[in-house]
Amino acid sequence: MTATALxxxxxxxxxxxxxxxxxxxxPVLLLNLIVVVIPSAIGLGMAFTDWSGVGSMNxxxxxxxxxxxxxxxxxxxxxxxxxxxxxxxIVPVALGLLGAYLLSGIKRGQMFFRxxxxxxxxxxxxxxxxxxxxxxxxxxxxxxxxxxxxGIEFLNVPVFGSRDLALLGVAxxxxxxxxxxxxxxxLAAMSGVDxxxxxxxxxxxxxxxxxxxxxxxxxxxxxxxxxxxxxxIWSGLVFDYVFIITGGGPANASEVMGTLLYTTAFQxxxxxxxxxxGIFMALWVAIATGGFVLLRKLGWEV
Amino acid sequence: MKTRxxxxxxxxxxxxxxxxxxxxxxxxxxxxxWTETGTVPTNIQELFIDxxxxxxxxxxxxxxxxxxxxxxxxxxxxxxxxxxxxxTPGASYIAEFVKAGLVQPLDGYAEQWGWADxxxxxxxxxxxxxxxxxxxxxTYESMVLVYNKTVFEENGWTVPTxxxxxxxxxxxxxxxxxxxxxxxxxxxxxxxxxxxxxxxxNVAGPENVYAALIGEKPWTxxxxxxxxxxxxxHIADNGWFSGSLENYFxxxxxxxxxxxxxxxxxxMMIGTWAFYVTELFDQAGAEWDWAPLPIFNERAGEYNYxxxxxxxLSVNAACPDVDAAADVINYLLSDPVRAxxxxxxxxxxxxxxxxRYSEEDFPADTDERLIRFFSDFAEVTGxxxxxxxxxxx
Numbered sequence: 122m123t124a125t126a127l128x129x130x131x132x133x134x135x136x137x138x139x140x141x142x143x144x145x146x147x148p149v150l151l152l153n154l155i156v157v158v159i160p161s162a163i164g165l166g167m168a169f170t171d172w173s174g175v176g177s178m179n180x181x182x183x184x185x186x187x188x189x190x191x192x193x194x195x196x197x198x199x200x201x202x203x204x205x206x207x208x209x210x211i212v213p214v215a216l217g218l219l220g221a222y223l224l225s226g227i228k229r230g231q232m233f234f235r236x237x238x239x240x241x242x243x244x245x246x247x248x249x250x251x252x253x254x255x256x257x258x259x260x261x262x263x264x265x266x267x268x269x270x271x272g273i274e275f276l277n278v279p280v281f282g283s284r285d286l287a288l289l290g291v292a293x294x295x296x297x298x299x300x301x302x303x304x305x306x307x308l309a310a311m312s313g314v315d316x317x318x319x320x321x322x323x324x325x326x327x328x329x330x331x332x333x334x335x336x337x338x339x340x341x342x343x344x345x346x347x348x349x350x351x352x353x354i355w356s357g358l359v360f361d362y363v364f365i366i367t368g369g370g371p372a373n374a375s376e377v378m379g380t381l382l383y384t385t386a387f388q389x390x391x392x393x394x395x396x397x398x399g400i401f402m403a404l405w406v407a408i409a410t411g412g413f414v415l416l417r418k419l420g421w422e423v
Numbered sequence: 424m425k426t427r428x429x430x431x432x433x434x435x436x437x438x439x440x441x442x443x444x445x446x447x448x449x450x451x452x453x454x455x456x457w458t459e460t461g462t463v464p465t466n467i468q469e470l471f472i473d474x475x476x477x478x479x480x481x482x483x484x485x486x487x488x489x490x491x492x493x494x495x496x497x498x499x500x501x502x503x504x505x506x507x508x509x510x511t512p513g514a515s516y517i518a519e520f521v522k523a524g525l526v527q528p529l530d531g532y533a534e535q536w537g538w539a540d541x542x543x544x545x546x547x548x549x550x551x552x553x554x555x556x557x558x559x560x561x562t563y564e565s566m567v568l569v570y571n572k573t574v575f576e577e578n579g580w581t582v583p584t585x586x587x588x589x590x591x592x593x594x595x596x597x598x599x600x601x602x603x604x605x606x607x608x609x610x611x612x613x614x615x616x617x618x619x620x621x622x623x624x625n626v627a628g629p630e631n632v633y634a635a636l637i638g639e640k641p642w643t644x645x646x647x648x649x650x651x652x653x654x655x656x657h658i659a660d661n662g663w664f665s666g667s668l669e670n671y672f673x674x675x676x677x678x679x680x681x682x683x684x685x686x687x688x689x690x691m692m693i694g695t696w697a698f699y700v701t702e703l704f705d706q707a708g709a710e711w712d713w714a715p716l717p718i719f720n721e722r723a724g725e726y727n728y729x730x731x732x733x734x735x736l737s738v739n740a741a742c743p744d745v746d747a748a749a750d751v752i753n754y755l756l757s758d759p760v761r762a763x764x765x766x767x768x769x770x771x772x773x774x775x776x777x778x779r780y781s782e783e784d785f786p787a788d789t790d791e792r793l794i795r796f797f798s799d800f801a802e803v804t805g806x807x808x809x810x811x812x813x814x815x816x
Contacts, residue, residue, distance in 0.1 A: 175519055176523020177523065254609075259666065259667075281673045368610070
């Protein structure tokens with residue numbers, strides 16, 4: 122066999138390998154095309170129509186977006202999504218880091234705590250929400266019970282029925298089920314930190330806080346940034362806990378973009394306008410993901 | 424070689440997965456009807472489905488209960504996969520489907536089978552959009568005062584019939600540490616509209632409400648403002664509904680039922696669908712009864728009953744056999760005794776088809792309180808004393 126023939130055979134083998142690779146990827150690409158790309162394109166198109174959800178649709182240009190920018194309820198919902206994001210970037214992340222750091226120092230019984238904190242995360246949202254609706258029930262919940270037995274009044278408030286507390290109440294319930302997940306992630310990341318780094322830090326006179334700040338945090342930065350990204354995305358798409366507990370009420374006090382989209386599309390027969398809200402939710406995700414990509418391009422280890 | 428074999432197997436698997444399951448229906452034409460979970464009569468199979476199937480060889484009626492029916496139905500109809508019989512929460516819901524040309528007109532069937540003579544006149548008329556009949560009600564309802572009779576007897580209270588008596592009773596209840604009323608909107612926010620409808624009818628009066636509904640009066644007229652202010656006073660200022668406005672917003676179906684059956688609250692302003700869960704009073708060891716809602720202003724006249732339909736039935740224009748689907752609806756409307764036997768399994772709170780019943784049509788063991796309601800409802804509304812709801816049409 123000549124060198125040219127060998128080269129041609131090698132090229133053919135390479136092409137076969139490439140075709141094989143594409144064939145393996147094809148089902149996933151096809152699936153993505155069917156369930157992501159095509160519906161997204163249709164949704165984008167719908168945002169420029171007056172479609173009710175059934176029947177014909179008429180092109181109305183940017184009318185849905187003009188309405189969106191004048192819609193006080195939408196801006197209220199958007200504000201709630203921003204507040205939700207801030208809450209979730211602070212409270213569960215802080216709790217997860219603190220819990221993981223404390224647990225990382227425990228040798229015995231660590232598994233028990235890991236399981237205990239993780240359990241709420243694997244319980245269905247509908248179960249978690251019902252549990253907390255009863256716990257915070259203004260008639261038979263822990264609030265009136267504490268008030269009657271011990272005169273403790275601060276919990277004796279109808280959390281989900283109050284316009285001031287509803288959003289915070291729902292966020293708390295969602296956070297309660299979620300923070301254990303972060304704890305397990307951070308704990309796994311902390312277990313990979315080189316123990317010698319801590320020893321060196323101790324020799325340099327670093328206390329526990331300094332060790333956490335200068336050794337632990339930089340070492341788990343990829344996990345931390347990843348969770349921050351995911352929390353930001355999920356906070357823009359939040360729906361289930363709000364929908365089940367308050368439905369966005371009372372009087373839109375806990376309305377988020379997800380619940381507004383749902384009621385607009387499925388209760389008010391305004392699928393076109395709902396699609397415009399959906400575009401904003403997609404934009405939210407795109408911005409969060411874009412920030413992540415930018416950090417990588419800037420050389421961050423994320 | 425291995426790669427090639429794997430690739431072929433993978434493609435084969437995908438092709439096999441994509442092949443639809445055809446031929447499962449055999450030669451039968453399926454007439455599908457999706458209905459709401461939790462409302463279906465427990466004897467519907469033997470009293471309705473089996474007899475209809477036996478009388479229609481070559482067809483199979485399938486009634487399936489669905490949670491969140493209206494959402495699922497809307498998605499299905501948009502996808503062209505809706506059942507033959509469309510059950511929606513009210514005639515106004517079907518209007519969007521009608522606009523899209525998805526609903527079969529029923530005029531011809533109504534004329535053929537004399538539906539106008541079988542249905543209560545108002546219930547028949549609500550199915551018209553313009554001059555065309557598109558739906559018939561599956562169940563009819565009204566708003567009443569359901570109360571914990573045990574609590575009333577223990578405290579020596581009587582049912583209020585006007586605002587003065589209502590206020591006196593509410594104040595007495597509050598003094599006794601009992602919430603005058605229980606209610607809430609968690610899980611179904613349109614519950615707010617139940618109360619709005621009651622106060623509009625019983626303060627402004629049904630005639631004014633009707634005039635406003637057809638555009639002859641603005642909703643900002645003083646009588647409507649007065650109605651809403653009274654509701655605000657009762658629910659927000661006085662906290663007569665479950666203790667406070669916030670409690671009302673935190674209460675769902677389970678919570679407000681627990682409140683009234685346990686005696687923590689005395690009454691509820693609720694629809695007659697409540698009849699099908701009045702057994703909760705028995706479980707709590709309390710007795711219940713109902714009464715017409717009190718009239719809050721003289722201009723509203725004597726007590727009345729709001730007219731409401733709980734669900735409506737229509738025929739999907741894309742059904743493979745629209746005649747058979749219409750025949751199913753006709754079968755439902757053709758026998759008052761059978762209709763009541765089915766509804767009895769839901770305490771006449773669901774599947775109460777608005778037919779022209781007589782007292783003899785009710786099963787012999789029917790609760791006296793329920794017969795009292797339906798008799799009085801027929802008599803009072805027959806005299807033209809009825810109100811309007813914002814949440815049903």
